[in-house]
Amino acid sequence: MQLIPCPWCGPREEAEFHYGGQAHVAYPEDPSALTDEEWAQYVFFRENPSGPFAERWSHSAGCRRWFNAVRDTRSHDLLAVYRAGEPMPEVLS
Amino acid sequence: MTFRTPTGGTIDRNTLLHFTFNGRKLTGHPGDTLASALLANGVHEVGSSVKLGRPRGIVAAGSEDPTSLVQVEEPFPEPMLLATTVELFDGLVARGLAGQGRLAPEPDPARYDAKHEHCDVLVVGAGPAGLAAALTAARSGARVVLVDEQNQAGGALLGVDEYLDDRPSAAWVADVLAELRSTAGVLVLERTTAFGMYQDGFVLALQKRTDHLGFAAPAGVARQRVWRIRTRQIVLATGAHERPVVFAGNDRPGIMLASSARTFLHRYGVLPGSRAVVFTTNDSAYCAAIDLAESGVDVPMIVDARPEAPARLATECAARGIEVRAGHVVIGTEGAGRVTDAHVAPLDGVAGHCDTVVCDTVLVSGGWNPVVNLFSQARGKLRYDAELGAFVPGEELETVRVAGSATGELDLTACVRQGRNAGASAAISAGFTPRGQMPLPVSDSRCTSRSGLVLWRVPGDDDASFVDLQRDATVADVLRATGAGLRSLEHIKRYTTIGTAHDQGKTSGMIAAGIVAEALGVELADQRPTTFRPPYTAVSFAALAGRDRGELHDPVRVTAIHPWHVAHGALFEDVGQWKRPWYYPQAGEDLHTAVLRECKATRESVGMMDGSTLGKIDVQGRDAGKFLDMLYTNMMSTLKVGRIRYGVMCGVDGMVIDDGTVIRVGEERYLVTTTTGNAAKILDWMEEWLQTEWPHLDVHCTSVTEHWATIPLVGPKSRDVLAAVAPDLDVSNEAFEFMTWHDTHVAGVPARVCRISFSGELAYEINVTAWHGLAVWEALMAAGEQYGITPYGTETMHVLRAEKGYPIIGQETDATVTPQDLGMSWAVSKKKPDFIGKRSFARAENNRTDRKQLVGLLPVDPSVLLPEGSQIVETDRLPEPPVRMLGHVTSSYPSAALGRTFALALVRSGHERIGETLYVPVEDSLVPVTVTESVLYDKEGARRDG
Amino acid sequence: MTVSPLAAWRGRLAALAPALAVAERPFRSQLTVRASEPSAIAAMGSALGVVFPSVPCTFTAGSGQFGDVEVLWLGPDEFLVVAAPDLQVSIEEVLRGALGSSRGSVVDTSAQRTTVILEGPHVRDVLAHGCSVDLHPSAAPAGTCVQTLLARTGIILQVTGPDRCTVLVRSSFAEYLAAWLSDACVEYQAAAP
Numbered sequence A: 001m002q003l004i005p006c007p008w009c010g011p012r013e014e015a016e017f018h019y020g021g022q023a024h025v026a027y028p029e030d031p032s033a034l035t036d037e038e039w040a041q042y043v044f045f046r047e048n049p050s051g052p053f054a055e056r057w058s059h060s061a062g063c064r065r066w067f068n069a070v071r072d073t074r075s076h077d078l079l080a081v082y083r084a085g086e087p088m089p090e091v092l093s
Numbered sequence B: 001m002t003f004r005t006p007t008g009g010t011i012d013r014n015t016l017l018h019f020t021f022n023g024r025k026l027t028g029h030p031g032d033t034l035a036s037a038l039l040a041n042g043v044h045e046v047g048s049s050v051k052l053g054r055p056r057g058i059v060a061a062g063s064e065d066p067t068s069l070v071q072v073e074e075p076f077p078e079p080m081l082l083a084t085t086v087e088l089f090d091g092l093v094a095r096g097l098a099g100q101g102r103l104a105p106e107p108d109p110a111r112y113d114a115k116h117e118h119c120d121v122l123v124v125g126a127g128p129a130g131l132a133a134a135l136t137a138a139r140s141g142a143r144v145v146l147v148d149e150q151n152q153a154g155g156a157l158l159g160v161d162e163y164l165d166d167r168p169s170a171a172w173v174a175d176v177l178a179e180l181r182s183t184a185g186v187l188v189l190e191r192t193t194a195f196g197m198y199q200d201g202f203v204l205a206l207q208k209r210t211d212h213l214g215f216a217a218p219a220g221v222a223r224q225r226v227w228r229i230r231t232r233q234i235v236l237a238t239g240a241h242e243r244p245v246v247f248a249g250n251d252r253p254g255i256m257l258a259s260s261a262r263t264f265l266h267r268y269g270v271l272p273g274s275r276a277v278v279f280t281t282n283d284s285a286y287c288a289a290i291d292l293a294e295s296g297v298d299v300p301m302i303v304d305a306r307p308e309a310p311a312r313l314a315t316e317c318a319a320r321g322i323e324v325r326a327g328h329v330v331i332g333t334e335g336a337g338r339v340t341d342a343h344v345a346p347l348d349g350v351a352g353h354c355d356t357v358v359c360d361t362v363l364v365s366g367g368w369n370p371v372v373n374l375f376s377q378a379r380g381k382l383r384y385d386a387e388l389g390a391f392v393p394g395e396e397l398e399t400v401r402v403a404g405s406a407t408g409e410l411d412l413t414a415c416v417r418q419g420r421n422a423g424a425s426a427a428i429s430a431g432f433t434p435r436g437q438m439p440l441p442v443s444d445s446r447c448t449s450r451s452g453l454v455l456w457r458v459p460g461d462d463d464a465s466f467v468d469l470q471r472d473a474t475v476a477d478v479l480r481a482t483g484a485g486l487r488s489l490e491h492i493k494r495y496t497t498i499g500t501a502h503d504q505g506k507t508s509g510m511i512a513a514g515i516v517a518e519a520l521g522v523e524l525a526d527q528r529p530t531t532f533r534p535p536y537t538a539v540s541f542a543a544l545a546g547r548d549r550g551e552l553h554d555p556v557r558v559t560a561i562h563p564w565h566v567a568h569g570a571l572f573e574d575v576g577q578w579k580r581p582w583y584y585p586q587a588g589e590d591l592h593t594a595v596l597r598e599c600k601a602t603r604e605s606v607g608m609m610d611g612s613t614l615g616k617i618d619v620q621g622r623d624a625g626k627f628l629d630m631l632y633t634n635m636m637s638t639l640k641v642g643r644i645r646y647g648v649m650c651g652v653d654g655m656v657i658d659d660g661t662v663i664r665v666g667e668e669r670y671l672v673t674t675t676t677g678n679a680a681k682i683l684d685w686m687e688e689w690l691q692t693e694w695p696h697l698d699v700h701c702t703s704v705t706e707h708w709a710t711i712p713l714v715g716p717k718s719r720d721v722l723a724a725v726a727p728d729l730d731v732s733n734e735a736f737e738f739m740t741w742h743d744t745h746v747a748g749v750p751a752r753v754c755r756i757s758f759s760g761e762l763a764y765e766i767n768v769t770a771w772h773g774l775a776v777w778e779a780l781m782a783a784g785e786q787y788g789i790t791p792y793g794t795e796t797m798h799v800l801r802a803e804k805g806y807p808i809i810g811q812e813t814d815a816t817v818t819p820q821d822l823g824m825s826w827a828v829s830k831k832k833p834d835f836i837g838k839r840s841f842a843r844a845e846n847n848r849t850d851r852k853q854l855v856g857l858l859p860v861d862p863s864v865l866l867p868e869g870s871q872i873v874e875t876d877r878l879p880e881p882p883v884r885m886l887g888h889v890t891s892s893y894p895s896a897a898l899g900r901t902f903a904l905a906l907v908r909s910g911h912e913r914i915g916e917t918l919y920v921p922v923e924d925s926l927v928p929v930t931v932t933e934s935v936l937y938d939k940e941g942a943r944r945d946g
Numbered sequence C: 001m002t003v004s005p006l007a008a009w010r011g012r013l014a015a016l017a018p019a020l021a022v023a024e025r026p027f028r029s030q031l032t033v034r035a036s037e038p039s040a041i042a043a044m045g046s047a048l049g050v051v052f053p054s055v056p057c058t059f060t061a062g063s064g065q066f067g068d069v070e071v072l073w074l075g076p077d078e079f080l081v082v083a084a085p086d087l088q089v090s091i092e093e094v095l096r097g098a099l100g101s102s103r104g105s106v107v108d109t110s111a112q113r114t115t116v117i118l119e120g121p122h123v124r125d126v127l128a129h130g131c132s133v134d135l136h137p138s139a140a141p142a143g144t145c146v147q148t149l150l151a152r153t154g155i156i157l158q159v160t161g162p163d164r165c166t167v168l169v170r171s172s173f174a175e176y177l178a179a180w181l182s183d184a185c186v187e188y189q190a191a192a193p
């Protein structure tokens, strides 16, 4: 059972969290201005890197806050967590 | 004949325990394991091998034993236990197994549980190194957990009669243990095996708490406990297992690891036999030979594979009449059951020269394998130590330290020093300062030299040379694997099954790797050992399940009105974790007749259900309207205070995810409802958008699902019933319009009444604070009595709504259905510039004319009920496969109101097919059905106002 | 007539003593408050006579016009105000007044959760069978308030003193919690091995 450090509550077991997919994928400002392909990119396509990956988590059984985490997809190690709205910190992979 | 020594060991000789093995009544003592008690009775043959049916005995004294599998029959049947780890108790009944057991058919009455424990330093293993580590960490003030597999601390010291600082080693152990137990913040867990290492200092350990008490185990106390330990730092002092050497006929009962024989002698006061040949590649077995000889065992010969025997030990042997044959090996054994002879020959293979030594015991030592399983599970890299002939920890980890013989160190004082250092540095890493360094004890041990010969096997009959005694896998099997071209140890493990039995290759894995390396002509240093995976020792499913059984398996959620439903005979349907009344059968009724009655009563007079499980979310803030406009496909900001609107929510892909009503409570406040199953999901969905996309919006969402009890009151007489219990409320159609709400009192308590309908009938939804729910429900029942008010469950609700063509999210929809597919274009705003899902409606895929669309189906024979989930085809005869499926039946019911059966279905181009006849394969026939609009009852909506 | 979620469990919970003293405290006034502006939070606090908690995973207590009031930290802008029964309507009004035009919300959630008081030397042991949060006094002193999982239900756990905790549980999960607690206490009612 991995620990995930909630930026508010501190480390808690991963069972308290929900995964929210890739972080920093903004809702397009004007969806109607996008081509079908551009829109499909937003709706259906996400990165799948081997290595550090910025993703969203929600402390759903705790403070219910969404936050971002950089996770190394090879080891599952969480390299950094940061609150929504904060910039992604530099991490060493 | 007894093989019990007159004195010695930690058994209680004053108490006799009676037990039965393979039908034989035998005795032992407290402190015995089943294995030691069997050996004391001269029983070596425990079971037989899984494939070949060869006799199997006892090879080791602990959990590394590959062979002594037994089934305990009493007090409760439990298969696949090792005789070496079953503590003896009075009345034990067990039998040997042939590699497989059987689970008891009856439920296990024992209790199993789990417990979380947090510490700064976890020490695994209470041998000399582990004790030193734990004490050092404990003296620093750290919270320490010390776990050990055995029923007493001491580790390897339990199996020797050596002295520390001129005192029996047990005294040193007792001193350390006493200090640990008296130190605050220290938890010592014996009979506890750390079986899995996971991320972030998470370790699972299984404690056998009352197994050893047998019939005397107290009820109510968990028999076994899974400790879920979370620690900052870990010290692994897991020790080393002795490794055998493989030779022809090495699987006979009576052939045992030398150190295990020594353990049986010193810990249990048991001799392994009468006449023992010792076969070794290193010094440690000499101590076993000398100790056994001094205890009365005839030891005719030590066969030492090394070209030269150690001089000092050889002299000691000579003094005891033990012949030492250097440069020799055991090349074979004889014996129908137990071993009767050992064949001894020079290692260099001078042909024809061979001596036969009569014996009933062969003790083997091929060196030591550090127990690196947990270190490896912690992702620690292993390194091959050529001198030791074993994999050892090959790197330092941030949070995991290894100490003692688990590192390959075999000298006791050095092991204690490692433990002390590991304990100190673990404490420092956890933020503590070591205090009061413990002195290093001095051992009188004579046999700890590392100067061994690495010998995996003695050349000979490969088919009779067993590598994995439990899997009946031989040297020949390994060579077949390498001969077939396999090179990776992982592949060879799977090909030969070596290391896949209960013992996971504790004694066989290293040897297999060595034989493979020799066969392939590669260096072991370049080989990657097979991956060690949890659990280290077998863990029963009962222990893993713990208390999550029966009513605690999964929470049952109930509403405030639940006791009434139970009292009135409702049958329940599981909706997520909720128990919802399904229907309320009266005497003699089945589902079908009860639902027809409930539907009829509701459409003709008045019915009532418990709708409390509906998700309810309070949405407040200046931007609440704007926010809901983005979430719902239709417009919510224009809703007037006091009014209600039905809404549909889609994902960004345009697919329906939920629906419900939206009540405008105030200028800046709404109350939205969700489907029962989606309450938490939709609140999360809202928070996700608010927190991650639109934090600038002034909106806050709060779940009030369980704050409210919700009671839909449905049917033409619902107005009369409501009027009777809500005297303050003007219930007339003019004063209380459809899709409006009023705050009032119902049955004397504050209530919010909404005029909404999920059945097409005149209906109200009464919301009261949950703790008033039961009283208000009962008041409504009383007020409706004169109208024959009928409680109904989810099945009737489903029929009533289906007759009106209202979809249920999750039944009519999966994740591929748009509002347009449901015929709900009316609920999709064309005015709003954007909302979630809108852009996807314009995608080509969502504009295909052959999308599956919601329609009604009327079987041509009105008595035929289509099974839900049935496929739909175009022709009255099935063509050759593949058959084109047009869609499937999503809901299907008999209808009291329609006087026939009907169904809802998703059908390709369904809206264009209205009026067509399609076919539904049911068992062997094709049932013709007419496609209709989805609304089948009261299409004009005449019943809505009563 | 009011019925609390654990009304039917009163006897069974009381019978868990002396292993653990367990009692429901039903019908308390509970209001979920969302607010982030310090001035609004301070104003609400002074209206109730309690300083709202500023440290995550803690709660505060005070006394004022509504008697004893506790404020539980639920999130960086989310609090649960808890007071004696039947005060929710007036407290909501006062809180709305104090919030004024600041961003935020006040919602009556009194019946959303019920309260269970646990007391006794085994309280941390019992909870440790299902709660992964470290409840050692050094890690969770009195004043701690965490939202977490206990077995398979979400809870709000307040540490109120040595050997004393308050658990708030969603009403629909209350019977599961009671059943789980009763079962957990079996170990402490039986003779230790």
Ligand SMILES: [Zn+2]
Pocket (backbone or CB within 6 Å): A006, A007, A008, A009, A010, A059, A062, A063, A064, A065
């Ligand atoms: Zn949190």
